[in-house]
Amino acid sequence: STGVGRGPKVIEGVRNIIAVASNKGGVGKSTVAVNLALALKDFGARVGLLDADLTGPNVPTMMGIPQGFQADSGLAFVERYGLRVASLGFVLRRGLPVVWRGPMIGTGVRQLMHDLPWGAEGELDYLIIDLPPGTSDASMSAAMEAPIAGAVIVTTPNAVSLEDAVKAVSMFEKLSVPVFGLIENMSYFVCPHCGERTEIFGHGGVREAAEELGLDFLGEIPLQVDVRTGADLGVPIVESDPGSPVAQAF
Amino acid sequence: STGVGRGPKVIEGVRNIIAVASNKGGVGKSTVAVNLALALKDFGARVGLLDADLTGPNVPTMMGIPQGFQADSGLAFVERYGLRVASLGFVLRRGLPVVWRGPMIGTGVRQLMHDLPWGAEGELDYLIIDLPPGTSDASMSAAMEAPIAGAVIVTTPNAVSLEDAVKAVSMFEKLSVPVFGLIENMSYFVCPHCGERTEIFGHGGVREAAEELGLDFLGEIPLQVDVRTGADLGVPIVESDPGSPVAQAF
Ligand SMILES: Nc1ncnc2c1ncn2[C@@H]1O[C@H](COP(=O)(O)OP(=O)(O)O)[C@@H](O)[C@H]1O
Numbered sequence: 212s213t214g215v216g217r218g219p220k221v222i223e224g225v226r227n228i229i230a231v232a233s234n235k236g237g238v239g240k241s242t243v244a245v246n247l248a249l250a251l252k253d254f255g256a257r258v259g260l261l262d263a264d265l266t267g268p269n270v271p272t273m274m275g276i277p278q279g280f281q282a283d284s285g286l287a288f289v290e291r292y293g294l295r296v297a298s299l300g301f302v303l304r305r306g307l308p309v310v311w312r313g314p315m316i317g318t319g320v321r322q323l324m325h326d327l328p329w330g331a332e333g334e335l336d337y338l339i340i341d342l343p344p345g346t347s348d349a350s351m352s353a354a355m356e357a358p359i360a361g362a363v364i365v366t367t368p369n370a371v372s373l374e375d376a377v378k379a380v381s382m383f384e385k386l387s388v389p390v391f392g393l394i395e396n397m398s399y400f401v402c403p404h405c406g407e408r409t410e411i412f413g414h415g416g417v418r419e420a421a422e423e424l425g426l427d428f429l430g431e432i433p434l435q436v437d438v439r440t441g442a443d444l445g446v447p448i449v450e451s452d453p454g455s456p457v458a459q460a461f
Numbered sequence: 462s463t464g465v466g467r468g469p470k471v472i473e474g475v476r477n478i479i480a481v482a483s484n485k486g487g488v489g490k491s492t493v494a495v496n497l498a499l500a501l502k503d504f505g506a507r508v509g510l511l512d513a514d515l516t517g518p519n520v521p522t523m524m525g526i527p528q529g530f531q532a533d534s535g536l537a538f539v540e541r542y543g544l545r546v547a548s549l550g551f552v553l554r555r556g557l558p559v560v561w562r563g564p565m566i567g568t569g570v571r572q573l574m575h576d577l578p579w580g581a582e583g584e585l586d587y588l589i590i591d592l593p594p595g596t597s598d599a600s601m602s603a604a605m606e607a608p609i610a611g612a613v614i615v616t617t618p619n620a621v622s623l624e625d626a627v628k629a630v631s632m633f634e635k636l637s638v639p640v641f642g643l644i645e646n647m648s649y650f651v652c653p654h655c656g657e658r659t660e661i662f663g664h665g666g667v668r669e670a671a672e673e674l675g676l677d678f679l680g681e682i683p684l685q686v687d688v689r690t691g692a693d694l695g696v697p698i699v700e701s702d703p704g705s706p707v708a709q710a711f
């Protein structure tokens with residue numbers, strides 16, 4: 212069933228669900244979801260991380276978890292850096308595409324939410340859901356399947372990303388999910404050679420958009436090489452260098 | 462109908478269809494699609510540009526075409542910078558999200574392909590289709606609805622984008638669409654203050670992936686501020702500065 216008519220159902224053992232969304236791809240949703248989850252854990256909360264991007268699950272790589280290692284045993288969450296993590300990437304051999312239409316995507320998201328024992332090894336204070344780009348099946352199903360406490364919208368300051376982010380805000384309004392606020396990612400770049408700053412993707416547009424929309428501006432994160440290398444190598448910056456200014460920004 | 466059982470049907474008046482894809486979002490698909498279309502036009506070809514990203518149509522902004530101006534009159538293609546362009550963004554008032562599930566997305570893509578008179582004002586040599594992120598309804602429908610001559614895969618060199626790009630290649634193999642090759646976008650950044658180079662998103666990984674996959678490496682495009690500002694302002698770099706090195710790269 213695609214869940215029609217059931218209405219949002221609480222996930223056993225999970226106190227708060229936070230969605231991280233953007234509509235636009237490549238703006239840093241997964242990077243923010245991973246580092247936000249780790250930052251919440253560092254404050255003492257018990258945190259889960261659910262990768263709801265079925266066609267492009269990037270959480271395994273960013274968390275240093277191998278792809279496809281559960282291809283034979285079946286999907287189960289794993290503990291990594293103190294987080295409880297689940298991703299379809301665990302059961303997909305490297306390079307295997309998920310060429311699924313909407314209904315399968317919606318069902319997959321529902322199963323990740325309700326068919327995994329998130330609360331089994333102790334209640335979670337937060338479950339962070341890393342949503343894929345777009346305002347389609349995955350986001351719709353996530354919002355309809357369980358009560359989401361709120362959504363964090365990540366965007367870069369360039370025009371097309373901002374436009375798409377505003378649409379994500381409207382989508383959540385339509386789906387009756389509160390929006391916690393907007394984050395400006397890749398906000399500026401400081402050259403490691405000369406220390407000068409360049410606003411490659413622009414700067415400041417997200418704070419303005421938040422004001423226009425009557426939403427909180429949750430802060431800015433600079434474009435920094437070690438954030439990307441941390442993601443490539445599977446050791447998020449909040450884990451490897453929690454005291455650094457960029458980790459503090461998360 | 463979702464087009465099941467009909468098989469790919471030629472688009473009247475269109476000689477070659479080229480898809481621009483990536484699976485990963487935010488890597489520069491729309492930027493490449495727009496600039497590639499303009500570059501082909503500059504060589505004397507008659508070119509159309511179809512924005513198949515229904516939930517995040519960025520072609521209007523990048524081509525300096527207002528959003529929602531056809532909200533009352535109905536969708537029709539427009540001529541812009543010598544290209545024939547169509548996007549769902551023409552009928553969506555600014556900020557209006559398209560919160561559609563897969564079947565609606567597939568139908569929308571089919572209508573953009575077959576219900577617009579692409580060949581009416583003279584045959585097109587090329588129709589460039591700018592695909593959304595993911596390997597789901599939009600890409601599947603585009604490949605099933607019309608014979609695609611080939612796909613250009615755009616990716617940045619960072620690990621997560623490369624992983625997703627490899628899945629896009631597999632998707633096209635599954636859908637029997639030839640892959641023309643891979644482009645490395647945001648390949649390096651040259652600081653405008655000191656001239657030193659930083660590989661913010663990595664460098665060289667796409668050439669290696671193309672060799673491993675037995676595909677052509679179509680070239681690299683640097684991360685450069687005027688490419689982004691051109692997109693924000695609706696005047697693509699190939700249009701505003703065709704002789705520049707980055708325009709030549711496109
Ligand atoms: N602040 C940042 N500085 C440097 N690289 C970043 C930053 N945020 C994200 N990235 C990189 O950009 C790429 C896209 O980020 P990702 O989190 O995958 O975006 P999304 O989930 O929105 O598609 C990744 O390679 C990531 O490492």
Ligand SMILES: Nc1ncnc2c1ncn2[C@@H]1O[C@H](COP(=O)(O)OP(=O)(O)O)[C@@H](O)[C@H]1O
Nearest residue numbers: 369487488489490491492683684685688689692
């Ligand atoms: N080579 C480049 N240099 C600078 N900015 C770029 C480059 N390629 C893309 N961009 C910018 O990055 C953002 C994402 O690109 P876009 O074409 O929208 O990606 P996609 O279509 O894959 O989502 C846009 O703001 C665009 O202007």
Ligand SMILES: [Zn+2]
Nearest residue numbers: 402405652655
């Ligand atoms: Zn410099």
